[in-house]
Amino acid sequence: MARADKATAVAELKREFEGSAAAVLTEYRGLTVAQLKELRTSLGGNAKFAVAKNTLTKIAATEAGLAGLDGLLAGPTAIAFVNGDVVEAAKGLRDFAKANPLLVIKGGVLDGKTLDATEITKLADLESREVLLAKLAGAMKAKQSAAAAVFAALPTQMAQLADALRAKREESGE
Numbered sequence: 001m002a003r004a005d006k007a008t009a010v011a012e013l014k015r016e017f018e019g020s021a022a023a024v025l026t027e028y029r030g031l032t033v034a035q036l037k038e039l040r041t042s043l044g045g046n047a048k049f050a051v052a053k054n055t056l057t058k059i060a061a062t063e064a065g066l067a068g069l070d071g072l073l074a075g076p077t078a079i080a081f082v083n084g085d086v087v088e089a090a091k092g093l094r095d096f097a098k099a100n101p102l103l104v105i106k107g108g109v110l111d112g113k114t115l116d117a118t119e120i121t122k123l124a125d126l127e128s129r130e131v132l133l134a135k136l137a138g139a140m141k142a143k144q145s146a147a148a149a150v151f152a153a154l155p156t157q158m159a160q161l162a163d164a165l166r167a168k169r170e171e172s173g174e
Contacts, residue, residue, distance in 0.1 A: 006056060009052075009056050009060075010056050010059050010060045010063070011060075012060075013052060013057055013061075013079075014060040014063045014064045016050070016060075017060060017066060017081070017109075019081075019083070020081040020083055021086050021110070021111075022082040022086045022089070022108060022110040023079050023082065023108050023109050024047075024079070024082065024090065024105060024108035024120055025069070025072045025073070025078075025079055025107055026077070026078050026079070026080065026093065026103055026106060027075050027076055027077065027078075027103070027104040028076055028078045028103055029076045029102065030102035031100060031102050031103060035100055036049070038096075039093075039100075039103070042092050042096055043080060043089060043092050044092075045084055046083065046085055046088050046089040046092065047081060047082045047084070047089040047093075048080070048083065049078060049079070049080045049081075051076070051077070051078045052077060052078065052079055054073040054074070054077055057073055057077060057079065058070060058073055061109075065112070066112065066114075067114070068109075068114035069114065072107045072114075077106070080093060080108075085128065085129055086123065087123060087129065088128060090120055090121075090123045090124035093120070093124070094120075105117045105120050107119075107120060110123070
């Protein structure tokens with residue numbers, strides 16, 4: 001690779017690191033071109049999957065201000081640059097790795113913090129953003145319903161108390 005090509009590749013990798021919400025590093029040794037195409041398709045619009053040279057990736061990561069990736073850059077490396085929902089992309093990679101054991105998730109980076117493979121798996125185990133927002137909305141609605149029930153009960157109880165006092169007064173003849 002010529003020096004100008006290397007500089008262009010480093011600049012592109014740096015731009016991807018800086019513009020992505022997360023990056024997941026994988027080892028793809030043994031996967032066919034068709035399997036890699038299937039992986040790219042399964043990630044959809046959430047992530048861009050690219051094969052990269054380790055030395056160029058180290059340089060680009062350092063220039064992008066990311067530290068701690070050097071230990072992950074051994075062997076053939078491909079990077080999933082996540083632009084969309086990080087959880088969905090992690091799930092896609094995890095599911096593909098289960099179906100194709102030759103894809104090994106090495107680790108990654110999320111918001112400047114280095115993650116190992118187990119942390120990526122934990123991230124994939126999270127529910128999607130939409131599900132979490134729906135659960136939050138449901139919890140907030142339940143709290144509001146409970147508060148409305150309490151506020152509605154106060155006048156009802158007051159009316160029942162007044163009616164009981166009236167009935168007692170009528171019984172005692174007052």
